[in-house]
Amino acid sequence: MNGEARARVQKCKMCYRTVARASKTACAEACPAEATTFGDRDALIAEARSRINANPGQYIDYIYGLEEAGGTS
Numbered sequence: 001m002n003g004e005a006r007a008r009v010q011k012c013k014m015c016y017r018t019v020a021r022a023s024k025t026a027c028a029e030a031c032p033a034e035a036t037t038f039g040d041r042d043a044l045i046a047e048a049r050s051r052i053n054a055n056p057g058q059y060i061d062y063i064y065g066l067e068e069a070g071g072t073s
Contacts, residue, residue, distance in 0.1 A: 015025040028038040037044060052059045065072035
């Protein structure tokens with residue numbers, strides 16, 4: 001390296017203890033629009049489908065991560 005800063009992308013680990021207790025992450029707790037949520041994958045997929053169906057003009061009819069990379073979590 002020549003002293004340049006290099007970006008490194010990784011998953012957030014700051015709420016590890018909170019998640020271990022099955023509590024909401026700080027981001028999900030603080031999000032006023034409930035755009036960031038936390039919970040069981042099947043429940044989150046059902047919520048995404050519900051939001052898409054209830055607001056067809058607001059959302060693209062596609063749930064990213066459902067199939068990509070074997071289904072993301």
